[in-house]
Amino acid sequence: MPQMMLPIFPDDVVYLTPNLAVRKDGGRITYFNAMMPVFSHDENDIPSFQLITSQFYCSGVVKQADIVRAFGVNDLSVMRAVKRYRELGPAGFFAPKKTRGAAVLTAAVIEKAQGMLDEGRGLPELAAALGLKRDTLSKAVRDGRLHQSKKRI
Numbered sequence: 001m002p003q004m005m006l007p008i009f010p011d012d013v014v015y016l017t018p019n020l021a022v023r024k025d026g027g028r029i030t031y032f033n034a035m036m037p038v039f040s041h042d043e044n045d046i047p048s049f050q051l052i053t054s055q056f057y058c059s060g061v062v063k064q065a066d067i068v069r070a071f072g073v074n075d076l077s078v079m080r081a082v083k084r085y086r087e088l089g090p091a092g093f094f095a096p097k098k099t100r101g102a103a104v105l106t107a108a109v110i111e112k113a114q115g116m117l118d119e120g121r122g123l124p125e126l127a128a129a130l131g132l133k134r135d136t137l138s139k140a141v142r143d144g145r146l147h148q149s150k151k152r153i
Contacts, residue, residue, distance in 0.1 A: 008035045016066045047093040053078065054085035104132060105140055113137065117148055
């Protein structure tokens with residue numbers, strides 16, 4: 001006849017539920033179910049933390065209030081992480097963030113602007129000719145998207 005194991009946890013753990021606990025040791029966070037470690041991550045690894053806590057919540061192991069109480073995080077951040085887990089799965093926590101593309105400085109505009117800069121025109125003149133803000137062109141020069149020739153004295 002199989003014998004049921006009692007939940008035996010190491011010392012210095014924080015209990016999320018009677019069967020799930022977490023321990024911080026040397027910069028690593030380890031999650032225990034009964035006496036077995038089930039997941040571990042660095043204490044600064046936020047995506048892994050959000051992944052495992054969302055996974056615990058979606059599988060019915062913990063409540064959002066348990067996560068908020070044990071880790072001192074905002075309940076809204078827990079809800080956002082759970083939503084990301086439900087919509088995108090585990091890969092959603094490690095995917096690169098979506099950013100907007102170039103709205104004004106498209107490839108064609110950059111090519112045209114670089115040609116005018118190569119002719120020796122200045123940024124204010126270039127901005128007026130292309131109908132752009134001077135700051136937009138200055139930022140492109142600082143970022144290295146446009147190359148301005150050195151002025152001769």
